[in-house]
Amino acid sequence: AQKITQTQPGMFVQEKEAVTLDCTYDTSDPSYGLFWYKQPSSGEMIFLIYQGSYDQQNATEGRYSLNFQKARKSANLVISASQLGDSAMYFCAMREGKRGSTLGRLYFGRGTQLTVWP
């Protein structure tokens, strides 16, 4: 079974609108962390946001927020006020184990290609 599932291969959004990228995860470990990364067409991987399984509030970083629904095992990325520069591939990832654990591997989803149009 896949640890991380991203069901949207591609998403389109108009500039200045908000968009939600879906991510569901599968783990039986009570301690885990969820990450989102952005990969522009230039190919580099850019860290966006992190949510720990015990964090009480949803993580936010500027225009990025993570809609964490623990019971549903979902960790959707919300981008507010989309910009043309947000066009990229977005990956959701999960690490099992406590933060800082040296034993946890990072599992990636297959990604969602976001296109922002003017």
Place this chain on the structure above:
Amino acid sequence: NAGVTQTPKFQVLKTGQSMTLQCAQDMNHEYMSWYRQDPGMGLRLIHYSVGAGITDQGEVPNGYNVSRSTTEDFPLRLLSAAPSQTSVYFCASSSTRGSGANVLTFGAGSRLTVL
């Protein structure tokens, strides 16, 4: 600039040849890893290391070898290249402490083609 440096950026090999992808980081990160990225597959973990002298296998280790003799360096060796190893390879590292724990810093990637 501080970060993760991968070399080479591009490489073409013939089936059966061997080569080493180099990875170096200057952030004193304990954790280092190698991923491969294939279209539609996301990133898959090949090998990782939690410190000098300690390595372990990831999801797709076959055909690859690693060693970690220093904190800074984590080379990935292809023992006998096969066309199925055509991919983009990323080296990534992270601290295991503090607010940046487990947040991976990636290298720029290495595009490998095996003919």
